Amino acid sequence: NAGVTQTPKFQVLKTGQSMTLQCAQDMNHNSMYWYRQDPGMGLRLIYYSASEGTTDKGEVPNGYNVSRLNKREFSLRLESAAPSQTSVYFCASSGRTGDYGYTFGSGTRLTVV
């Protein structure tokens, strides 16, 4: 039971570099989400996808883009990384939008220097 798989687990980028965080779920869930976690800030929603083919902005979308490649995969791209994007990124999925049994991945720890 893999659940939600995120890659990579750790990454260090230089300011201005780009990268894509990958997320895949094997639970046939419709909805997928990207959150970032910063100390004292809890989890903040970056983007979400209610179903295959749709994406919407969350609370903190600036500096990010997403792609819902298919039902299983939802990627997060940083086009030009900034130190303010140093954070732990979590991908989550749920059976349908509004189904609160979110399953989270184990996170990607990103440092931008």
Add this chain to the structure above:
Amino acid sequence: GQQLNQSPQSMFIQEGEDVSMNCTSSSIFNTWLWYKQDPGEGPVLLIALYKAGELTSNGRLTAQFGITRKDSFLNISASIPSDVGIYFCAGQPVYNTDKLIFGTGTRLQVFP
């Protein structure tokens, strides 16, 4: 964006003690949930609450959906070392049912 006010920020308790934490919002919520995050892992759902006034238990954990629909409480009885972690409240606001808003977290340390 909106965040939920969660308190306390951190707690240091002795094994066997009871723990209480709460979450408040300026807006009305349809659903309240409580998650636990172990070090190096993603959050895991502990309890979900769907009706105002609802009181739900999961083992040593008990959570309540406040009558005003603007708050929720989580109690842990007889704490044990594996209770260590960060506890997050989360809620579905009535103005947007597509997503969850998370609290800032309560970091719990349990000493033997």
